Amino acid sequence: MVIPVHDTNPARRTAWVTYALIAVNVVVFVFMPGLAGSVAGDGSLAQLCHLQAFLDRYAAVPQELIHHQMPRLVPTGEVAVGPQGPGCVVAPPTYDKSPELSVLTAMFLHGSWLHLLGNMLFLLIFGNNIEDRMGHVRFALFYGACGYTASYGFALLNAESAEPLIGASGAIAGVLGAYLVLYPKARVWVLVPFLIFLPLRLPAWLVLGSWFGLQAVYSAGEGVSDAGTVAYAAHIVGFLVGMLLAWPLKPGTPPPPEPPGLLFGRRARPRQAW
Structure with missing residues (x-):
């Protein structure tokens, strides 16, 4: 998979909403309880139980979204020692949780630095142009x-x-879908892993189209071992919704500047006259 670094599609105004979203995501991640230990791999059981309780309360859970009801038992964040050894305590929930609101809070939670930085990189590169076109x-x-x-x-x-x-990821996938609709010919600098990271300037339709294709393959469980832990189907839905919502803006969208003579990041040699 290619890694986007920068696009040659300047925005006309400051992307305040994009920058604010990135800032909030980073701050929330830094202050998530118990996360530092779990990311480092040396967290105590108490930290991991606290993290699990936090996620069960503020993350979106498909069962709760569809059936609109809380589970009978949830982690409390405490640790108890039983016949099978120490473990996280579960008990009836002592709080009311809104499944609808949990979707919003879940959009600002991430499970690792890699998860966070990957999402924020895509949002930073492609979000500013979509915000510029739509308005804040x-x-x-x-x-x-x-x-x-x-x-x-x-x-x-x-x-x-x-x-x-x-x-x-689902919201940012929507941004990528909108970018593909509005700026398919914009050039994007990417790093392609080929023995070393090879920098290339590719058209957005190729970068984002290949990204979407990979999500579809991964969603089917092909080529990955963690298909059950990553919500690839959410990426696909977000991407398609982003395309649909951006489509009415396409006719009035000015094309991005494209340096003349560039072919996949390299300047084409002028033909000699014979």
């Missing part, structure tokens, strides 16, 4: 709409799943 308020609504439809779309396909769903 409409972009914020668009981002939320993509995130919500991605979460509920995944929940419909996994209605009995009790695994917490976290991350901004």
Whole structure:
């Protein structure tokens, strides 16, 4: 998979909403309870139990979204020692949880630095142009709409799943879908892993189209060992919704600047006259 680094598609105004989303995601990640130990791999059982309780309370759970009811038992964040050894305590929930609101909070939670940085990189590169085209308020609504439809779309396909769903990937997939519709010919600098990381400047339709194709393959469980832990179906739903919502803006969208004589990142040699 290629790694995007920068696009040659300057925005006309500052992407305040994009920058604010990135800042909030980073701050929330830093202050998530118990996460530092779990990421480092040396967290105590108490930290891991605390993290599990936090995610069960603030993450989106497909079962809860579809059936709109809380489970009978949830982690409390405490540790107890039983016949099988120490473990996390579960008990009836002492709080009320809104499944609808949990979709919003889940969009700002991430499970690792890699998960966070990958999402924020895509949002930083492609979000500014979509915000520039839509405007700040409409972009914020668009981002939320993509995130919500991605979460509920995944929940419909996994209605009995009790695994917490976290991350901004569904909303950011919507941004990628909108970018593909509005700026398919924009050039994107990417790093291609081929023995070394080879820098190339590729058209957005190739970068984002290949990304979507990989998500479809991964969603089918092909080529990956963690298909059950990554919500690839949410990426697909978010991407398609982003394309659909951006389509009415396509006729009035000015084309991105394209340096003359560039072919996949390299300047074409002028033909000699014979």
